Amino acid sequence: MRHAEKNNKGEKTVRKLSEFLKPATVEETVELLIERPGKRKLLAGGTGVSVTDSQQIDGLIDLTGLELDYIEEAGEQLALGAVATMRQLESSDLLKQYAGGVVAEAAANVGTTPLRNMITLGGSLAQMRVWADLPPVFLAVDAEIVVSGPEGEQSYSAVEFFSKHPTRLLDKSCLIKQVNLDQKLADYRGNYEKFAMTSDAYATVTVTVLAELNDGIVTNPRIAIGSASPFPTRCTAAEEALEGQKFSQELAVKAGKLAREEVKTTDNVWGSASYKSKLIEKLVKRNLLQIAE
Amino acid sequence: MEIKLTINGDSKKFEVDPSTRLIDLLRSAGYQGVKKGCDEGHCGSCTVLLDGQPILSCIKFAAQADGAEITTIEGMGTVNDPHPLQQSFVDKGAVQCGFCIPGMILSSKSLLETHPDPTEDEIKRGLDGNYCRCTGYVKQIEAVQSAAQKMRGGI
Ligand SMILES: Cc1cc2nc3c(=O)[nH]c(=O)nc-3n(C[C@H](O)[C@H](O)[C@H](O)COP(=O)(O)OP(=O)(O)OC[C@H]3O[C@@H](n4cnc5c(N)ncnc54)[C@H](O)[C@@H]3O)c2cc1C
Ligand code: FES
Ligand code: FES
Secondary structure, eight states, X not given: OEEOEEOTTSOEEOXXXXXXXXXXXXXXXXXXXXXXXXXXXXXXXXXXXXGEEOXXXXXXXXXXXXXXXXXXXXXXXXXXXXXXXXXXXXHOHHHHTSGGGHHHHHXXXXXXXXXXXXXXXXXXXXXOOTTOSHHHHHHHTTOXXXXXXXXXXXXXXXXXXXXXXXXXXXXXXXXEEEEEEEGGGTTSEEEEEEEESSTTSOEEEEEEEEEEEETTEEEEEEEEEESSSSSOEEOHHHHHHHTTOBOOHHHHHHHHHHHHHHOOOOOBTTBOHHHHHHHHHHHHXXXXXXXHO | XXXXXXXXXXXXXXXXXXXXXXXXXXXXXXXXXXXXXSXXXXXXXXXXXXXXXXXXXXXXXXXXXXXXXXXXXXXTXXXXXXXXXXXXXXHTTOOSSOTTHHHHHHHHHHHHHHOSXXXXXXXHHXXXXXXXXXXXXXXXXXXXHHHHHHHTTOO
């Protein structure tokens, strides 16, 4: 993939694009993908597709006719349709009430207001950019990612889904259909914080913390770090140190230190590896103190 | 392929290529108030309203807007009969070169529809993504506050 070319009027052109398809069902979408392998690209919000170009592609499959833009309760789960926009996620009452509102808060931190009206859940997961706000939150809440393909539906745990880039994990004739959130976590305390140079900038580091707190005792803590390295990371050593302990300032400091040691940070233009490590320590501590308030 | 758009209340048909961006369609159809700044989703100068919501026309495929209602700055007011937002931007000194202003005004219009009496934070959030390289943003907040008051019938 590389940047799209421009014609002599300064208009972007995607070469060899001859088809624009708008299927009405998931099954039809999969058939369209199978029919011309590698030639057709799924299109959701378009914010990623429109700035990149691929030599092989000559058709777009618009997913906005699939009615996959729901956010609803489904028994023990909250089901989020893949074509729901960031705007829908950030303003959903169900999500604002879920686990301290971590998913809604992450969506609210994506890009800018007009971008959030466009960017979708599925596009965000399929691209899995290092700056993506949602993946670390889904890792923290152990979300389940439902993918539809030629063999029907398949579910991935967040740990599995976020272990490699989706282009390596998923078959080319699949689409991400839905994300399921376990309602058992609905009453957890939680916080999401994005650290970025400006409110519009991509994240340098993001921190998601969740826990139950009863009579000052921490149970089921979850800490996930995003943007510090190519894939989001769970801080299991820090989580183990918190489990079953009486919450205190010292405990939060200890968890911050352990999280810092656990995450193998990498350099990019938004921060050096060592700066990100320092941020992780401070942000984990700060967010733990906040949820304990 | 043929698509239908309702632009500033007029229904129109266009023949587009699947790769055509909404910004290029609108500008070549004469809606040159849609400004092309970065052309990759960062600056907000290409903002238009699609079914009432601000979106970035430079990274929107025209084909995906088929059937939608589009509002551009040409649909807001005229020199002789400006929209209250346009008048307030002038009165408060919120305009310098003007390049960002179509996006600012359209984003403000969408905001005031759901927040007729917005707080300063709500205005900042509503205008988020509209970069201005001239003014420094303070005057635009005042302009939106003043337009909101006028539109509520306060003045
Ligand atoms: C200026 C700018 C700033 C941004 N800032 C942020 C930010 O701060 N945080 C953040 O998280 N994101 C941010 N993004 C968004 C991110 O970079 C991607 O552009 C976005 O996630 C793509 O989502 P989309 O719905 O627009 O997908 P599209 O552009 O439609 O598609 C992107 C890719 O995903 C595939 N795809 C789409 N839907 C599915 C599906 N359901 N199943 C399988 N594959 C699918 C497409 O085929 C394509 O390869 C920003 C984008 C821009 C342009
Ligand atoms: S021209 Fe569209 S965001 Fe800059
Ligand atoms: S007035 Fe010049 S960019 Fe805003």
